[in-house]
Every structure is written in C-alpha cells, then in structure tokens.
Amino acid sequence: MRMISFLVGLFSLPLLAASAWAADGEWLHYGNDLGGSRYSPLDQITPANVSGLKQAWVYRTNPGETLKTHLQVTPLMVGDALYVCTATNQVIALDAETGAQRWRWEPPAPNDRRRTCRGVTYYKVPNGVGACAERIFSTTARAQLVALDARTGKPCEGFGTAGLVDLKTGMGEVKPNYYYVTSAPVIIRGRVVMGGWVADNQHVNEPPGVIRAYDAMTGAFSWAFDPGRPEYHGEPLPGETYTLGTPNSWAPMSADETLGLVYAPMGNATPDYFGAHRTPESEKFTSAVLALDAETGALRWLYRTVHHDVWDYDLASQPTLVDLQIGGQPVPALIQPTKRGQIFVLDRRTGRTLKPVEERKVPQRPVEGDWLSPTQPFSTGMPDFAGPDLTERSMWGLTPFDQLWCRIKFRKARYDGPMTPPGTKPTITNPGYLGGIDWGGVSVDPVRQIMIVNWSRMPNYTRLIPREKADRMGLKPGPEGYMPGKPQAQAGTPYAARTGAFLSPLGVPCVNPPYASLTAVDLNTGKVIWSEPFGDARDNGPWGMRSMLPLTMGVPAIGGSVSTRSGLVFIGASMERTLRAVDQKTGDILWKTRLPVGGHATPMTYISPASGRQFVVIAAGGHLALQSPFGDYIIAYALPKK
C-alpha cells in the first residue's frame, strides 16, 4: 500500500508542481498562486547550501521620511521586475537582479494619508499589445483603485478616469481614514475583486463591508456582494448606498479559476465588542469565509467560524487552497486559519467540512443588553493553535512584583476559557486580537502535504465602559481610527471598549512565553510534525527596550511564511529582527540574518533571469500594533555568483 502511494506520489509530483506555479520562477500573486499557498517550486536554494545566502541588495522606499506606519508588502515578481506598494501609496517597480528603481508612481491627490498595503496585483491582458498590455493594480488611502502600465508605471488611460476608479462610490459618507483597501485585490476571469478595511470600533454604521468587482480592462463596475443585501449585485440606486456597518473583508482573498469562485474571509460588523444591534444578515456573514461566483457575485456557500462575534475574531488570514489526498482521492480543499487558533478545512466546491468540527458549549452571561451563541465551532480534526488555557500560574512578569501584579489582574478578571465574553468587569480574551493566526496565514507544501503555521499566544485584557462613563471620559469616534491601547468609542452601542495586549507594568506580557511558535502539520493525518518557540529575546525587553539576550523565548510575531520545493521555510515575522530559513522536516534553523527592523511581512522568492539565481526578498517595515519600530527596507538575498 505504502509502495503504491509512493509511486502515485512520484508520478503526480511533476504534475502538481507544473500546474499552478509559474515555471520560470516568477511570483505572480500575493501568495504566489491565486490559492495563497505561499509555496515556491524553486529548489536552487536548498537545506545544504542555504547557509551561504548573502544580502544581494537593499532598496529603501521612503528614504529620509519620518515613517508613520509600517511597510508590509510582499512584492510580486514578473518577467525581470519586482512590484511593491508602500504605506504612503506609492507603487514602485524594481530591477529583480539589482534592486534598482525602474519607475515610481505617486498618487495624484495630496499624499497625506497612510495605510497598510500588503501587495499589488498583476494582470496580463489576453492577446494584449502596447501600453497597459500588462498591468499593475493598487489602491490608495483615499480609496481609489489604480491601473498602471507594468512597463512604465503610467496610469492606464482606458481604465476608469485617467487610470483611477473611485471606490467611495455608493459607500455613503467616507470620512478620512475610515475606509480603504489594505490587501492586494485578486483578479479572476478578467475582474478585479476586493473588499476593504474599515476603522475598528468607532461607531455603528461605518462604511459598508461590500465586496466589489471591476472590469480589469475598463474599470467598469461588474458586480457587488453587499452583506446587507446579499441577493442584489448591482450598484446602489441614486441616493442610496451599500448597507452601512456590515461585515467587511480586509484580509487577502483567494480564487479558483477552474471553479470560478472567489473566497472572501470576512470580518464582523464593527463595533467589535458589542453586537445586540446587528442585523440577521450581519450575523450570518460575521467571521465567515464566503465563496462568491467570480462572474456574478452570487453567494455559492459560506462557512461561519464564530457565531455572534464579540471578540474581534474576524478572519484575518487568506484562505489557502490546496488539493488534499483524502481516501486516496485528491479533494479540492480550502484551509481557513483563524485568530481563534482553530484551523478549518473545507471542501472548496461546497463549503462542507473535510476535518471534524464540533459545536462546543462556551461561556455564557453576556454583558447586559447583548446575547451570546450557546456554542461555537471547534476544529477538533486539526491541531489547536490557541495554546493551553490560562491559569493564575501561567501569569508571568520579569520580576516577582510585576508577576504578582499580573496574578492580581488575572484574579480580578473574568476568564472562563476560550470565548469568555466581554463585560463591564474586565475579561481575558485568549487568544487576543493578534491571534492565533493573523494575516500571515499559513504556507502549504502541496507536494509533501505539509502546512507551516506561525501562531501567537498573546491574550487581551478587555473591558466595556458604560456609555455614561464613556461620555464623561470624552470618548468619541476618532479621526485616526484604531490607536493601540486607547479606549474606543463604539458610538451607537451602550458601551465603549478598552482592550489591548495583557501586559505587566514593565510592558512585558502577563502570560508566560512562548508568545509565538512555528509549527509543521501533516495535512493527511492532521498531526503536528514539529513545533518550536519562534524568536529570540534579544530585541525585546521591559518598556520596549532591547535585552540583547540571545535566548529562545518565542517573542511576538506577525507575518507569513514561504515553503519551497527544496524543503525550506523562509520567515521573518518575529520581533527578533531576523529573516530565517527553517528546515521543513525538523524545524531546525538552518540560516538566520539580521534585519534593520522587524520583517513583519511575508517574504517571497523568484529566479532572476539576468543571472539565473534564486532570490529571497522580504520587506523590513516594523509593525504598528506590535509597537515594533518602522522601517522602509526591501532586502534581497541570494547565493553569491559563482
């Protein structure tokens, strides 16, 4: 039996490897393929030679500027050029061999707004010639979609108005910094599809969570999926808007060209921590993954990972599409990682679960005026990425004093295990809003059927503030949207909310390390192959100081990994400022290099046609919510020329 499956595997290897990924070493989509595998079929850099990797070049996107937020981009590599977007709305093309700038597009409006940009989108017009036969799509902090000529960086004349489409159309009043697109749109069947980010927790009826598709040639509106009006796929009539305050999709989407489906990971209807006012439609789509018809926007199926989400457990991870071997048959699957640390495995044709899921009873007693689901889904057929339940003993600190402080805070708070609801008495939310698994998602080696998961263990300390008290505190919806550590108004609900990582007065987590781990999972058996604390303590310490301690601790991390054919996993993500190559078989660190700031972006890899060498590139940009200092570095590594 084993011999047969070995032989089958042997013959299916080249088929699998050849089908989905560009054979010539490009990186054409955010997650390399439309399915977000973050898998590279390249094998020039191997476990045997990876220790010889050297920095090939570094490009700074905004030299000399005071950075106000993070650079989080995963570049695309097409032909012999890299394409990146910045936190200040520029789109830049670089020479893939040297890192030299080819062109740089600046948005037309005053460039005074900043946002996260995780990537751009590439499109080759079928049978296209001349200008804009190949296009780069990006979005701006003013919620515009732009199409640029991939060769010159000039806006495409025939697209929208002078290359731009205004995404605020039909969205009602969009105040500055309340709505824009942070993840790269996906292109399927000639349509550019995207959701959008909205400011968390400011007020009810924030901009709509609508998902929209535009013609990739003309920028003409194609369809919309409005979670408040799921049967209507047109634009709003004059004087109307898409439904305000609906669940949105800010994380990267995936798509399947063969099935003609777009997979949208949804958030919840903000405000996040109170939900009595939410409509049945918002409840239906909250923290669910949706399969939408790429040509019409019609809902084919949905799978909800949280019922009545009052924890900010929105789906932050790109759904990863992979064909799993189940009962000897390849089954088109969708892997949906979650902030809850539950990973759901679904049949991507139907949305049915492929690994067992149990509806388990969860803590009750909601805050006055709200309600709770008696049960929540737990993916019992997959390993758990939430970590063990917390106890007073698991409280930590650098000294006995802050540890004692944390123990007192723990005893004063409500904590009944996973899904403890928020209340006016403090509650501990574990995992916190960084996960579990955040926007870095997972990478999957479809040949070996191994999934790499980097996950966090960082509880939140949450408290709801009754409106009367919030008014006395002067809490109003803010123009800047989310600010770490500040209470948030949740205007229009009976409570404001204060939440953040559960930290001691010394600024270290109140829970014991590790705060991040890297884990390999066998997708066939659903078993953990190896799991290691991820990241040394040297760049962490009290009050944000750097301890210089070269001890493995598992420090906080955000970002994704890349798996390669040769059996390597490349990952930055950690607050320890490093990019590393990990042995996929064992979890051993085979190579590690210092970054100027934290590399909280997913790396990528490609072959440069100029030299035939394989490069690995990561953006080192820091991270706002981790309070990891900002940077503007795009850094490439390669084996030295022979």
Next chain:
Amino acid sequence: MIEMAGPANRAARPPRIFAALVLLVGAALAAGGIQLALLGGSLYYVVAGVALIVATILLWRGRRMGAWLLLLIVLGTWGWAIWEVGLDGWQLMPRVLLLTVLGLWLLTPWARRGLV
C-alpha cells in the same frame, strides 16, 4: 571561611542598607500578596512577604538568624516555584531570580561581617 567576628571587626555594622532593600521587597510582596490571597489566589506572596519583613528586623539588628531566615525563604521559594512551574527557565525567572540574588549577597564577606 575566615573568621570575621574577631576584635578587629568589632566596629562592623549590621547590613542595614541591605536590610532596607529586603524590607522593600518584603513589603511589596506582602501588600500585593494580601490582595491576591483575598482574591482567592496563591498564598505564597503574603507568606514570603511577611517572612522577609521578619528577616529584615533580624538583619537590621545584626542577628545572624536573619540570614538563616532569608536562606530558608530562598530555599522555600525554589521549592514553591518548581512545584508551580517545574524546571521551565522562563517561568522560574520571575519567581526565583531576585530572591536568589539577595540570598547570594548574604554569603559575601561584606554582608556577613555585620552579623553576629
């Protein structure tokens, strides 16, 4: 060890700076420990805190008994910490590091000189 309590060292004073330090630690642990105990949490902190305050009084008076008591607290702390978290280095750190350093100081000649 060299005999320290000879006539030449008669002027040696009790280790009062050290004792004051131990008092601060003890008072903080006792105060927080009472709160934690009232919340139904671990009794270790209040017990250790009060014991440290007693040790302070003895050390202030230059009594060797204070050093013995501190040693007992350090040993007890290790026992409690291992019972709570096993041999996990990161978890042992906040529990045992500070008191162990204080205990080691008492083994130095400068600290022992002032004790009878």
